[in-house]
Amino acid sequence: MAIVEINRIKVALAENRRKNKWLAEKIGKDESTISQWCTNARQPSLENLLKIANVLKIDIRDLLYPTNKAEN
Numbered sequence: 001m002a003i004v005e006i007n008r009i010k011v012a013l014a015e016n017r018r019k020n021k022w023l024a025e026k027i028g029k030d031e032s033t034i035s036q037w038c039t040n041a042r043q044p045s046l047e048n049l050l051k052i053a054n055v056l057k058i059d060i061r062d063l064l065y066p067t068n069k070a071e072n
Contacts (some may be wrong), residue, residue: 003040008063009052016056018032026055 013023020034027048036042046059053060 005040005065006043007037007049008065009034009044012052012056012058012063016058018056023052028052044062054069058059 009023013019014026020038021031023029024031024034029048033042037048042056049063053063
């Protein structure tokens with residue numbers, strides 16, 4: 001089963017010049033969990049997506065790839 005890119009956490013961190021370790025400390029998660037989210041091996045809950053958006057000061061929608069191809 002191929003990994004489907006659903007979230008853009010890795011991209012958002014890079015755009016904000018932040019690392020997985022920084023995010024893990026900010027939202028109280030293990031760095032390995034953040035790594036799994038960044039590789040799309042696992043997906044965060046909506047609650048965790050909101051926490052990530054808040055610490056990065058971005059819109060939560062910026063953490064997800066659009067499902068409508070016309071919006072890409």
